[in-house]
Amino acid sequence: MESDPILNLLHSNVTSPLNASEETGEAPVVQIQELSKVYQQGEISIYALNRISLNIAQGEFLTLMGPSGSGKSTLLHIIAGIDRPSSGQCRVQGIDVTKLSESELADWRNQNVGFVFQTFNLLPVLTAFENVELPLLLTRLTSKQRKKQVLTALELVGLADRMGHLPRQLSGGQEQRVAIARALVTDPQLIVADEPTGNLDSNSAHEVLDILQSLCKVAAKTVIVVTHDPKAAAFGSRSVHLEKGELAN
Amino acid sequence: MALPIQYNIRSVLVRWRSTLSTIFGIGLVVAVYVMMQSLAIGLEQSSANTGDPRNLLLMRKGSTAETSSQVTREQFKLLQYLPGLEKDEKGEPLISADTMILITLARRGNQGEANILVRGVTKMGIYLRPQVELIQGRMFEPGRREVIVSQRLAERFEKLGIGETFKTGGHELTVVGWIDGHKSAFDSEIWMDSDDARSLFDRENYSSVLLRADPTRWNEVTNRVESDKRLPLMTISESKYYSDQTATATPIRFLGNFLATAMSIGAVFAAMNTMYASVGSRTREVGTLRVLGFRRRSILIGFLIEGAILAFIGGALGCLLALPINHYSTGTLNFQTFSEVVFEFNITLPLIIKGLVFAVTVGLIGSLFPAIRASRLPVIASLKSL
Ligand SMILES: Nc1ncnc2c1ncn2[C@@H]1O[C@H](COP(=O)(O)OP(=O)(O)OP(=O)(O)O)[C@@H](O)[C@H]1O
Ligand SMILES: [Mg+2]
Numbered sequence: 316m317e318s319d320p321i322l323n324l325l326h327s328n329v330t331s332p333l334n335a336s337e338e339t340g341e342a343p344v345v346q347i348q349e350l351s352k353v354y355q356q357g358e359i360s361i362y363a364l365n366r367i368s369l370n371i372a373q374g375e376f377l378t379l380m381g382p383s384g385s386g387k388s389t390l391l392h393i394i395a396g397i398d399r400p401s402s403g404q405c406r407v408q409g410i411d412v413t414k415l416s417e418s419e420l421a422d423w424r425n426q427n428v429g430f431v432f433q434t435f436n437l438l439p440v441l442t443a444f445e446n447v448e449l450p451l452l453l454t455r456l457t458s459k460q461r462k463k464q465v466l467t468a469l470e471l472v473g474l475a476d477r478m479g480h481l482p483r484q485l486s487g488g489q490e491q492r493v494a495i496a497r498a499l500v501t502d503p504q505l506i507v508a509d510e511p512t513g514n515l516d517s518n519s520a521h522e523v524l525d526i527l528q529s530l531c532k533v534a535a536k537t538v539i540v541v542t543h544d545p546k547a548a549a550f551g552s553r554s555v556h557l558e559k560g561e562l563a564n
Numbered sequence: 565m566a567l568p569i570q571y572n573i574r575s576v577l578v579r580w581r582s583t584l585s586t587i588f589g590i591g592l593v594v595a596v597y598v599m600m601q602s603l604a605i606g607l608e609q610s611s612a613n614t615g616d617p618r619n620l621l622l623m624r625k626g627s628t629a630e631t632s633s634q635v636t637r638e639q640f641k642l643l644q645y646l647p648g649l650e651k652d653e654k655g656e657p658l659i660s661a662d663t664m665i666l667i668t669l670a671r672r673g674n675q676g677e678a679n680i681l682v683r684g685v686t687k688m689g690i691y692l693r694p695q696v697e698l699i700q701g702r703m704f705e706p707g708r709r710e711v712i713v714s715q716r717l718a719e720r721f722e723k724l725g726i727g728e729t730f731k732t733g734g735h736e737l738t739v740v741g742w743i744d745g746h747k748s749a750f751d752s753e754i755w756m757d758s759d760d761a762r763s764l765f766d767r768e769n770y771s772s773v774l775l776r777a778d779p780t781r782w783n784e785v786t787n788r789v790e791s792d793k794r795l796p797l798m799t800i801s802e803s804k805y806y807s808d809q810t811a812t813a814t815p816i817r818f819l820g821n822f823l824a825t826a827m828s829i830g831a832v833f834a835a836m837n838t839m840y841a842s843v844g845s846r847t848r849e850v851g852t853l854r855v856l857g858f859r860r861r862s863i864l865i866g867f868l869i870e871g872a873i874l875a876f877i878g879g880a881l882g883c884l885l886a887l888p889i890n891h892y893s894t895g896t897l898n899f900q901t902f903s904e905v906v907f908e909f910n911i912t913l914p915l916i917i918k919g920l921v922f923a924v925t926v927g928l929i930g931s932l933f934p935a936i937r938a939s940r941l942p943v944i945a946s947l948k949s950l
Contacts, residue, residue: 397855397943418859425857432947436852440574450856452568497856 342409344504344537345371345394350403352389352560363389365560366403373504374535376528378548381557387541388509390557394539395507396424408504425453429498431508435490437482437497443469444478447497454501468496472526488519495526499536506530507539512547524550567858567866576873579842586831586838587878590923593827594882598911598919599889600820606910607813607896614748615803618650619692620782622773622789622797629900630664630772631681637661639795643773646788648781652691660689661770663761666903667732667754670722678895678904680717682754684761692774696750701726701741706757709764712741713754716893716906724754735764749806752895752906774802809900816896828926831878835930839871843938850938851946860939867935868928875927879920886911886919 352364363386371377379387392398393405396412405412407427415423424430437446447468451461469475472492482490491511498506508527512520528550530536540551548554556563576583622643623633640661650658663684668677683689690696690703704710718724718739729738737756745751761767777785779801786799843850850863890911898905 392944395855397947421854421857421859424855430855432852434848436848436947438571438849438852440578441568441571445568445570449568449853453857 343370344373344375344408345369345539346404346406347390347394348404350390350393350405351401352386352393352398353401362560364393364400367557367560367562369555369562371537371539373537374531375553376531376538376551377540378551378554379539379541379557380543380545380548380554381563384559385557386560387557389560391507391509391539391541394505395428395430396420397430422453425450426501427503427505429495429501429503429506431491431494431498431506431511433510433513435482435487435494435514437490437493439482441481442478443474443480443482443485443493443496446482446493447478447500450497450501464500464502465496468500469493471499472496486519488515488522491515491519491523492526495523499530503536505537505539509541510543511540512542512544517546520544520547566862566869567853569869572866572869573873575842575846576870576877579838582841583838583874586834587874587881589834590831590875590878590926591881591885593824593831593926594879594919594923595885596827597820597824597922598883598886598915599909600816600823601915601918602886602890602909602911603894604813604817604820605912605915606894606907607816607905608810609910610747610749610751610905610907611806611809611812613746614695614750614806615801616692616694616776617801617803618776618779619802620775620777620785621800621802621805622775623771623800625796625798630662631666631901631903633664633772635661635770635773635797637769639797640770640773642792642794643775643789646775646777647784648777649785650776650778652688656688657775658688658692659773659775660686660692661758661773662686662689663758663765663767663769664771664901665761665765665767666901669724669730669732672720672722678721678897679902680721680754681752681901681903682711682756682761682765684758685755686758689758689774690755692776693750695746695748696755697744697746698741699744701739704740704756706760709735709737709756709760710740711737711754711756712743713739714751714906715742715744716751717754717904718742719893720895720904720906733765747908749809749905752898752904773797809898812896812898812900812905824922828922831926832930835871835875835927836933838874839867839931839934840937842870843867843934843941846938847941847946847949850941851943851949854941854943855947863941864935864939867938868931871927871931871935872924873927875923875925875930876920878927879923882923883911883916883919 347367347369350364350367354361354363381387393400400413444465447465448461451464466475469478472495474489474492477485511523524547527538531538542548623630627633643659644657652658665682666679667682669680670677699715704712713724723730724739726739726742729736789795789797789799889909892909893906895904895906
């Protein structure tokens with residue numbers, strides 16, 4: 316049987332983050348250079364991001380912090396290939412995502428990034444299983460293979476028994492865990508989350524952050540989380556502060 | 565790669581409350597369309613059903629209907645010796661002269677009057693129209709002013725029950741039997757003895773002649789008739805004569821198409837409205853799908869499919885609404901004979917399919933712009949929407 320990285324997550328004698336980065340020759344997963352995002356509002360230019368340079372290594376759990384309007388979401392969106400910068404470079408696993416065409420970018424996102432939203436964003440008419448399966452519909456997997464992946468992902472977030480439930484039949488914390496399952500079901504290298512615990516109570520938040528942390532530790536995923544919560548930041552291996560579109564140290 | 569179809573179906577169904585009026589609107593358009601077309605189909609079928617493929621009809625040159633044609637008794641005698649004319653067991657030639665008279669009868673329920681065709685017919689004429697069946701009562705007897713009438717006509721007009729008498733032109737006629745023309749033009753006729761008819765209505769001449777001849781010899785018959793100066797007649801196959809009368813259905817078809825088209829414009833806008841609302845309330849859903857890697861085209865197709873599903877439900881509803889009218893018998897004026905034709909609404913399977921295709925087309929057109937809007941939503945902005 317071919318190796319199935321996602322399945323391996325459950326039987327966790329695999330790749331430690333250290334080994335992984337050695338194998339890939341320590342090249343950072345995310346390389347950001349002189350990245351700027353400018354919004355032109357009449358005469359005034361608003362620098363959402365101002366010449367940011369940042370490297371993120373494989374297996375890192377990076378937390379992005381900073382006051383409201385400091386550019387955290389903007390940076391996350393550019394890394395995830397949802398937004399485009401005004402200037403600068405953003406390489407993810409060696410690929411300059413700013414140079415990809417719109418449809419190339421859609422495929423790239425599907426294969427390389429898992430996105431977790433503050434508002435969960437599960438499709439309300441689909442069950443937990445169907446929601447998690449969505450990204451896999453864009454792959455060449457057979458429905459049997461898809462089912463296996465989905466079940467693995469749901470098991471990983473502890474919700475295999477809820478796979479037939481609609482989002483409205485789940486608690487907020489459970490919804491967010493389903494959303495995480497959806498983000499990791501394609502086995503992407505990069506998982507990004509924009510205030511994933513913003514709408515959750517502290518217990519659910521803890522569960523969610525635990526899962527994200529174990530993804531780094533066990534499967535050497537690179538996780539980037541935007542958060543306002545210092546307690547959440549404590550789960551990370553490194554924290555970066557943004558202020559008015561610039562890195563603050 | 566397209567979105568899963570169950571996502572589209574459930575997205576439509578979950579909004580059933582807000583889509584109900586659109587579904588109903590599309591249903592109404594389809595119902596009107598199906599009803600009008602079934603009317604036209606019924607009318608056309610009553611014409612197309614009529615006539616025996618072996619029969620030839622002879623009328624005066626230039627007349628377009630039996631009612632406006634005349635054949636003299638001398639002409640009829642000459643016709644007895646046409647080539648190819650078939651004979652019955654007793655050796656009698658299969659040829660009959662009919663006399664057509666238009667009379668006025670009162671519709672049931674004070675619905676006014678209408679012209680009805682009376683066919684003065686001989687025994688041979690009845691034999692030549694095996695399609696017509698006596699279903700109740702008995703055959704008329706010559707010389708007694710008796711008639712047999714189509715049962716369908718009796719349903720629609722006063723005093724056509726068996727045993728009843730009706731007055732026309734100062735004479736009383738008694739109904740002694742009901743006939744069934746099996747959805748042919750004969751369902752719109754009253755039959756009586758040919759000689760009775762001529763004497764009663766003061767006719768010197770017959771109206772038309774029907775004969776049976778081997779179709780391979782029709783050319784011979786026609787040539788003979790046309791080469792004889794004493795016969796200013798023309799020949800036409802009986803089936804063709806009746807199928808030519810389908811022209812009566814043309815204005816109905818036209819009106820039906822016109823009404824459906826006019827109404828469908830409203831339905832397109834209703835569908836558009838509904839789909840715009842659906843796109844508006846699902847902006848974040850669209851953004852999410854895009855983040856997951858679905859392309860603009862998938863979003864576009866998804867919303868088109870939803871519009872089509874919506875319209876299909878409406879179309880199915882419309883067909884159901886129209887269905888009770890199937891086989892309902894009705895009448896209209898035949899523009900060739902200026903008499904009432906009785907026929908049935910006929911909802912056929914192809915018509916239902918046409919109605920559904922029509923509905924889906926309305927849905928697709930209506931959802932085109934909303935679907936384009938959905939596919940063009942900027943990802944970041946749509947993620948921020950509620
Ligand atoms: N479409 C836009 N047009 C103009 N300015 C924008 C637009 N989107 C974002 N901005 C500006 O860019 C800056 C950074 O926005 P961003 O959403 O990245 O902040 P953030 O750090 O995520 O804030 P928060 O913590 O409130 O989510 C803000 O000043 C914002 O006003
Ligand atoms: Mg933000």
